[in-house]
Amino acid sequence: HKIRFGVIAVGHTFMTITTYGFDFILYPYVIWLVGFFIGFPFLTLLAALIDIVTVYVYDRTKKDWLGIEAIKSVEESISGGFVSKVLNWTRNRGDVTTASALAFFVDPLIIMLYMRNGSNQYNWFSVRDWKIFLTATIVGNLYWAILVLLGVESASYLMTG
Numbered sequence: 001h002k003i004r005f006g007v008i009a010v011g012h013t014f015m016t017i018t019t020y021g022f023d024f025i026l027y028p029y030v031i032w033l034v035g036f037f038i039g040f041p042f043l044t045l046l047a048a049l050i051d052i053v054t055v056y057v058y059d060r061t062k063k064d065w066l067g068i069e070a071i072k073s074v075e076e077s078i079s080g081g082f083v084s085k086v087l088n089w090t091r092n093r094g095d096v097t098t099a100s101a102l103a104f105f106v107d108p109l110i111i112m113l114y115m116r117n118g119s120n121q122y123n124w125f126s127v128r129d130w131k132i133f134l135t136a137t138i139v140g141n142l143y144w145a146i147l148v149l150l151g152v153e154s155a156s157y158l159m160t161g
Contacts, residue, residue, distance in 0.1 A: 007063055007064070008065060008066070008070070010065060011064075012066065012067070015066065027144065027148050030042065032152045039145065040141065040142065040145040043141060044138065047108070048137050051108060051137070054109055059123070059124055066110065066113065069120045072118075095115065095131060096135050098132075099135040099139070100136070103140035104139075108136035108140050111136040112125075112129055112132050
């Protein structure tokens with residue numbers, strides 16, 4: 001358990017550093033530099049490419065360094081409980097709806113890996129996974145780009161008077 005905890009800790013540290021650097025440094029800088037209509041598509045594409053590479057490494061190493069497979073395994077073993085019922089209710093609304101709703105709170109990479117069928121299979125993207133990933137990527141990045149634009153514009157307004 002210590003080794004598994006260590007692997008997950010390293011994975012989450014990597015994801016946190018990458019995500020915070022991208023979201024709070026690169027995103028505002030690019031939106032400020034080139035504007036929303038150029039920055040949003042560029043950053044969405046860049047985020048998707050980073051996530052695709054991350055999935056590739058995740059699947060190739062066959063190590064659960066994000067803890068997602070552990071969560072799915074636990075979830076499968078407690079079927080019928082309250083948490084399981086809530087998750088199933090959400091999933092019954094459809095993959096695109098679920099991915100869109102989760103995209104406001106969770107990284108698209110995590111959404112796709114969590115919603116991917118099976119646990120501990122490390123089986124790349126299915127057609128369904130691509131739909132989930134692309135939906136979450138577009139919705140999540142649009143939401144974040146609008147928030148960043150509001151922040152950049154507010155800061156610019158305050159600085160110029």
